[in-house]
Amino acid sequence: MKGLRVPGFDDIAKALKYIIDLSLGSGAVSGALVPVRGPEGSFPWILASDTAPLEGAEPLPPVMPVQGARALASFTQDPPEGKVLAVMRPCEARASIEVAKLQQSDLDGTILLTMDCPGVVPLADLSSDDSLEPDPGDPASLRPLCRQCTQFTAAGDISVARSGEGIYLLPLTEKGRLFAKELGFTGGETELPEWRARTDALIKQREEAALESHRSIRLEAQGLEGLAAFFSGCVGCRSCRTVCPVCYCRLCFIDMKDRRSSAADHLARSASAGAARLVTDTLLFHIGRMSHMSLSCVSCGMCEDACPSDIPVGRLMSMVSVGTSQLFGYSAGASPDDPLPLTVFEPEELHEYED
Amino acid sequence: MAQERTGVFVCSCGPNIGDRLDIERVASRALEMEGVVLAETYGLLCSPKGKAYLEERIRESGLDRVVVAACSPREHESTFMAVCESAGLNPFMMEMANIREQVAWVTPDPDEATGKAIRLVRAAVRRIRRHSPLRKTTILCDPEVIVIGGGMAGMTASLLLAEAGRRVTLVERKRTLGGSASERGEPDVGELMEKVLESKEITVILGAEPLSAAGFFGNFIIGLGDEHEEVRAGSLILATGCITGDKGEALPSPGFDELASMLRVSTGTDGFPSRKHPSLAPFSTPIDGIHLAGCARGPCSPRDAVRRAEAAVGAVLATLVPGREVETEPRTSVISATLCRGCRMCMEVCAYGAISFSEEEKTCSVNAVLCKGCGNCAAACPSGAVRSLHFTPDQIRSQMAGALS
Numbered sequence: 001m002k003g004l005r006v007p008g009f010d011d012i013a014k015a016l017k018y019i020i021d022l023s024l025g026s027g028a029v030s031g032a033l034v035p036v037r038g039p040e041g042s043f044p045w046i047l048a049s050d051t052a053p054l055e056g057a058e059p060l061p062p063v064m065p066v067q068g069a070r071a072l073a074s075f076t077q078d079p080p081e082g083k084v085l086a087v088m089r090p091c092e093a094r095a096s097i098e099v100a101k102l103q104q105s106d107l108d109g110t111i112l113l114t115m116d117c118p119g120v121v122p123l124a125d126l127s128s129d130d131s132l133e134p135d136p137g138d139p140a141s142l143r144p145l146c147r148q149c150t151q152f153t154a155a156g157d158i159s160v161a162r163s164g165e166g167i168y169l170l171p172l173t174e175k176g177r178l179f180a181k182e183l184g185f186t187g188g189e190t191e192l193p194e195w196r197a198r199t200d201a202l203i204k205q206r207e208e209a210a211l212e213s214h215r216s217i218r219l220e221a222q223g224l225e226g227l228a229a230f231f232s233g234c235v236g237c238r239s240c241r242t243v244c245p246v247c248y249c250r251l252c253f254i255d256m257k258d259r260r261s262s263a264a265d266h267l268a269r270s271a272s273a274g275a276a277r278l279v280t281d282t283l284l285f286h287i288g289r290m291s292h293m294s295l296s297c298v299s300c301g302m303c304e305d306a307c308p309s310d311i312p313v314g315r316l317m318s319m320v321s322v323g324t325s326q327l328f329g330y331s332a333g334a335s336p337d338d339p340l341p342l343t344v345f346e347p348e349e350l351h352e353y354e355d
Numbered sequence: 356m357a358q359e360r361t362g363v364f365v366c367s368c369g370p371n372i373g374d375r376l377d378i379e380r381v382a383s384r385a386l387e388m389e390g391v392v393l394a395e396t397y398g399l400l401c402s403p404k405g406k407a408y409l410e411e412r413i414r415e416s417g418l419d420r421v422v423v424a425a426c427s428p429r430e431h432e433s434t435f436m437a438v439c440e441s442a443g444l445n446p447f448m449m450e451m452a453n454i455r456e457q458v459a460w461v462t463p464d465p466d467e468a469t470g471k472a473i474r475l476v477r478a479a480v481r482r483i484r485r486h487s488p489l490r491k492t493t494i495l496c497d498p499e500v501i502v503i504g505g506g507m508a509g510m511t512a513s514l515l516l517a518e519a520g521r522r523v524t525l526v527e528r529k530r531t532l533g534g535s536a537s538e539r540g541e542p543d544v545g546e547l548m549e550k551v552l553e554s555k556e557i558t559v560i561l562g563a564e565p566l567s568a569a570g571f572f573g574n575f576i577i578g579l580g581d582e583h584e585e586v587r588a589g590s591l592i593l594a595t596g597c598i599t600g601d602k603g604e605a606l607p608s609p610g611f612d613e614l615a616s617m618l619r620v621s622t623g624t625d626g627f628p629s630r631k632h633p634s635l636a637p638f639s640t641p642i643d644g645i646h647l648a649g650c651a652r653g654p655c656s657p658r659d660a661v662r663r664a665e666a667a668v669g670a671v672l673a674t675l676v677p678g679r680e681v682e683t684e685p686r687t688s689v690i691s692a693t694l695c696r697g698c699r700m701c702m703e704v705c706a707y708g709a710i711s712f713s714e715e716e717k718t719c720s721v722n723a724v725l726c727k728g729c730g731n732c733a734a735a736c737p738s739g740a741v742r743s744l745h746f747t748p749d750q751i752r753s754q755m756a757g758a759l760s
Contacts, residue, residue: 077717102737103698249738250694256739256748265756272760292737342735343703 001154001196002189003161003168004180012115012160015167016059016087019113019160019183021051023085028182029111030082033072035061041130045071047084059087062133064120064143067245067302068092072110073099079108086110089117090155091300094333095245097156098296101340104248111179112156116199119146123305136202139209145301145314148210150203155333163195214319221316227283230316233309234282240303240313241289246296246332253292254285286313290320295341296332297321359390359484362418363476364409366400366425368455373398375459376468381424384473388480392416401431406438413442420486422479424452424472445488447685447745452479474758481757485750489685494724496573497589498677501526503565503614506534507657508649509594510547511664517556519672524586525557526579528564528610534596541657560586564610568617569708569725572644572674573681589675590644591618592667593628597650605654618645619706627653638666646670686728686745692718694740701732701741 009015023029031049036056038044043061045068048054068088073096076084086096093112100107119134119142126132132141139147146152153161158176161168169185171177180186221230238254241247261269261280270276297317304314325331327350328341363385367373378396385394393416399405400423413421421444423435428451436446452475462468500516502509505527513523531537532551537544551557560583567578577586595614600606607626615622620640621629628647631639639646648667649660690701690710695718702710702719709725710732712718721732721741733741742748 102696104696248696248698250696251739253739268760340700342737343700345704 001170001192003163003170003192003195004185004187004189006160006167006169006185009167010162010165012162012167013058013060015160016113016115017054017057019169020054020057020059020085020087022183023179024048024051024054026183028083028179029085031080031084033068033084033086033088034059035068035087037061041126047075060089060115060118062121063123063126064089064092064300064302064305065123067095067243067300069095069099069245070243072096073105073245076105076107076110079106080110082109084110085113086156087113087115088156090114090151090153090159091117091149091298092245093156094151094298095300097333097336098246098298099248101336102246102248102296107336111158111175113158113160114154114156115160116162116195117146117149117152119143119149119152143301143305144213144312145299145304145318148206148213148315148318149299150206150210151299152202152206153199161192161195163192168192168195210318210322213315214322217312217315217319224283227287231282231286231311233311234286235309236279236282236285237308238285239306239308243302243306244293245300245302246298247289247293253288254281290317293317294321294324295328295330298332359420360392360416360418361388361390361420361422361480361483362412362416363388363391363394363422363424363480364400364412365394365396365454365472365476366405366423367396367398368426368459369399372425372455372459375462376454376465376472378472380469381454381472381476385422385424385476385480388477390420390484391480393418400425401434406434409435409438410442413439413444418444419448420483421449422452422476422483423449424454424476424479426455427451427453427457447489448483448486450479450483450486452476477760478754478757482750482754485747485753486745489744491682491685493680493682494574496675496677496679496681497575497587498522498675499524499588500590500592500671500675501575501577501586501588502592502594502648504534504594504596504608504649504651505529505532505551505559505561506594506596506649506660507536507541507544507547508596508651508660508664509534509592510551511661512592512594512648512668513557514547514550514554515665515668516671517554519668521556521671523557524588525551525559526563526565526577526586527559527561530562532559532561536657536660565614565617567708569722571681571707571725572642573679574724575644590646590671592646592648592664592671593620593640593651594648594664594667595651597627597654605650607651611651618642620645625653627651636670638663639670644675683724684726684728686743687723687726688721688728688730688732688741688743689723690719690721690732690736691740691742692716692720694738695719695736696738696740698737700735700737704731704735706731 006015020032031047033047034057035043036046037058069092072086093114099105118136121132121134122143135141157173159170161170169180171180221227299318301314307313330341365378365382382394382396435449439446439449454472458468458472499522502513502525505525513525516523532548533544563579563583565577566580569576573589575588595608595611597605620642628640630637631641646667648664697717699712707725707727709722710719730743733743
């Protein structure tokens with residue numbers, strides 16, 4: 001991977017703000033989607049069409065209260081007039097691409113600008129201590145899925161990275177290359193040895209953390225009994241579904257009328273087993289969510305952050321997602337061109353599941 | 356739920372089922388199931404006597420639902436549906452339990468087989484409680500014909516059809532008629548061209564080729580790109596000719612592969628289309644209403660090309676009789692506009708081009724005439740917005756509950 005030097009900067013957040021200002025100021029884009037510092041330690045997304053409101057821009061807030069893909073998809077069902085620069089973390093960019101592939105947004109006029117992501121701290125932690133900052137070198141400071149994230153860099157159309165003392169732009173798509181050119185970054189691309197070495201080492205460390213996490217979650221949620229115990233604290237608030245950047249049905253299968261059984265069916269079940277647990281849909285909801293969403297899951301960790309019962313629901317989904325993604329050789333949000341696995345018919349596949 | 360009157364008929368299928376499991380026990384257990392007012396066994400229900408008996412029992416006992424525990428529905432579903440229809444019962448109020456292929460022939464232990472048959476009957480009885488009548492509709496066949504390819508075979512076929520009083524649309528992708536015959540300077544081509552261009556029954560469209568195809572026998576819709584209006588017809592004749600490959604071998608015309616797959620016509624290893632039957636229907640493809648003229652079927656002499664065109668026209672005239680009606684499939688899919696998020700996964704998996712997307716509403720909808728009720732869309736829809744009539748979640752769930760309880 002090669003990069004274009006952004007002269008005069010040694011800090012990713014400052015370089016990002018400079019690039020946002022430059023793009024709006026030069027007219028390269030007509031709007032920029034970026035988080036800003038709001039009241040009471042909040043970090044809302046804004047769509048700025050002028051540089052003035054960007055005084056308080058925080059392209060790397062310490063938390064992720066709203067997944068960027070959700071913010072972007074909320075206004076891009078049809079492509080915007082003119083170009084929009086969406087400044088977001090790699091997992092948010094990947095979710096945005098996945099959402100576009102599911103036809104819920106149109107990224108034609110959008111440039112996805114990402115960065116080396118340090119991760120975020122859990123929302124709940126920040127509400128008790130608002131001085132917290134994520135430290136990629138200290139896993140304990142991060143939300144659990146950030147601790148095992150290996151795709152923290154180089155996503156979307158163009159990405160900002162630090163190598164040694166310098167800040168660089170990494171164009172990743174044709175759109176990203178054109179954008180860099182339009183902003184005047186026309187110098188030669190250079191190798192980034194320090195960035196490469198640091199990134200590779202962190203990926204390796206994170207891969208090990210992911211393996212360990214998958215192993216322990218698998219053990220904990222083993223079988224129907226294990227899964228029932230795993231979700232025993234679920235209060236059924238469906239927050240995990242609400243905050244998911246990819247979940248998009250108008251009416252969730254779990255809320256559909258014809259899924260409900262009659263009183264007679266419940267009584268028959270109770271009669272045959274002695275008793276029937278109510279409410280009946282906790283496991284069905286979570287298993288259904290895993291079956292519906294695991295192929296599109298970008299492991300951002302929103303669901304786990306939102307869970308009021310501290311159930312490691314994101315780590316479970318991520319573990320399942322790794323399995324299903326490998327099965328179909330698919331990586332959610334990696335490329336707009338890879339077809340969604342469920343739309344492709346392969347005459348020969350999945351023989352390993354035959355008896 | 357109102358009091359149902361379900362009748363269960365357990366077929367012995369000669370010795371096929373009766374010798375392998377206790378059908379009397381299956382019937383007596385069926386009588387205890389919800390909504391069942393009658394359950395009996397019969398020797399061979401698909402025989403003329405059996406069918407007459409079934410019809411009589413449905414009438415006599417005022418049944419509003421029928422479960423036939425017998426062979427695979429692939430074998431006799433339509434038989435028993437027809438019996439219901441003549442007994443005045445909506446044919447979709449009949450459900451089969453396959454206790455031959457799925458039980459008698461594969462489960463050696465008679466006790467186990469009997470138990471399994473009871474489960475399958477219970478599944479069918481539970482399912483049919485959730486059935487509702489579906490109405491068949493018919494649509495009129497369009498007597499017009501589209502001929503694709505304006506060479507000698509295509510022109511001959513068009514003229515013969517015009518003589519028989521049919522309206523024909525002749526589509527040729529080159530700017531002139533004549534095809535390879537005129538390149539070779541065949542003597543009769545010029546005269547044919549003149550006749551075709553003079554005919555009031557024939558509309559010639561030059562410089563165009565089919566880019567989209569939808570529909571089926573009686574009602575095909577062929578799109579020729581933005582510059583032309585869609586063409587509708589009841590049958591198609593493919594007169595697309597062939598070419599000589601690098602090694603001297605005969606190959607279908609360039610682009611034939613795309614055309615064939617668009618029309619869902621299968622092709623052999625040589626690339627030429629399969630035929631409905633090698634000797635009984637050699638000038639028709641396996642797809643109803645699509646016929647072959649000239650070298651589209653494989654290389655032949657100019658004289659044979661004309662003969663094949665005559666044969667293809669014969670096949671059209673024999674099947675596409677003016678005033679003929681075809682039944683549409685009542686077991687179609689419907690899409691709830693409220694639930695649809697417009698992700699279009701259903702369109703990817705629909706093999707019949709039956710689903711369209713509205714840019715304005717951002718939702719998909721099913722054309723009930725084109726839909727064959729395969730259910731692919733219902734399986735693919737991530738939002739549960741597609742409902743397959745006759746395979747509703749409620750019906751499937753009741754069936755599973757019956758099999759598992």
